[in-house]
Amino acid sequence: MPKLWNETIEEHRGAVQEAILDTAATLVAKHGMLSVTMSQIAQEAGIGRATLYKYFPNVESILRAQHDRQLAGHLEHLAAVTHSGGDAGHQLEAVLHIHAAMTYEHHGSPMAAIMHHEGARQTQLEFVSGVIRRAAETGAIRDDVAPGELASFCLHALAAAAESPSKAAVGRLVQLTLDSLRLRS
Amino acid sequence: MPKLWNETIEEHRGAVQEAILDTAATLVAKHGMLSVTMSQIAQEAGIGRATLYKYFPNVESILRAQHDRQLAGHLEHLAAVTHSGGDAGHQLEAVLHIHAAMTYEHHGSPMAAIMHHEGARQTQLEFVSGVIRRAAETGAIRDDVAPGELASFCLHALAAAAESPSKAAVGRLVQLTLDSLRLRS
């Protein structure tokens, strides 16, 4: 993918950065996380190796950035739900469904294990916590467990969607998760 | 840790292999998965680099073996529960509690992301599926979702224990998971 310069210089940098992250994601999916190299990424992305080092200092920072970008995309979709109105209970239901669907479709990006990557994941956890807290306040779901703990439970449970064999299975998974939230103790 | 030879030659090889896996786990916990090298492992384990290559061909195989060993250990503990009698419902409860507790204490071994590592994890999934199926047959839990899907849900949900702030939180997490299993639709 030979680099065509974009109109403005800042747009160009953004485009190159995106190409780098895309390339890294592809290489991880193809050869695994441990065998991805800076040289590989540079060559595959069609840029010079030295240029790559002007964007990212090492492989780990690239994988982190790629993961961040992905989570940020998820979060944006989820946030759209809360802005489109509806009562808290139904918002929560929609959020879980969307999150599970995105996890199911993405299927392969298990780079959550880079460690010390509390950044974007924390943001996502706080978002879901907020939705859960509001749902609990309206009495739509249980309030005997802290919203933060419920949110962590939900996100982990829905991670199972990545291994689900079908969309129907994903639906059952979400239902299962919602059931445990709605139960009054 | 300078290598003292053990009585028999096979025991020796086993001891060296364990030392390698322990060293690898320590290095991963300390510096992350992506920066672990064969040279590092050899030096830290107190063996020659060439010797290390006679045990494992590369870093990835070492991390996979370490993960396998860990999962096998878990599975052994869990299997002990089912052999100690009790009805299926209580066995399931005990299995989930133990699994969550082990996840909580282990805290750091997120090397499940090595990819294509269906081996040991699949075994664990099948074990939990069996416990769930038996519990469902006795009517202790719901039977409107396949045991395999319920097991996947449980294992992922309980993975949240790794981030739990306290043992009490782990207890609530297990309760939450059990609640969703017990619900009759």
Next chain:
DNA sequence: TCGTGATTGAGACATAGTGTCTCGATAAAG
């Protein structure tokens, strides 16, 4: 007890990846 065979650590070696640097070329910005 003593020879045989397996395993060892050390180090040589070619290859590949890293991280930093300089260069001349090229394109946007002013």
Next chain:
DNA sequence: CTTTATCGAGACACTATGTCTCAATCACGA
């Protein structure tokens, strides 16, 4: 048109990889 920023290529020293040889060490069995 001049300045300024980015570019790809390549040089460089360094580290890691994977394979190999070698002499020394140790378990094993006759």
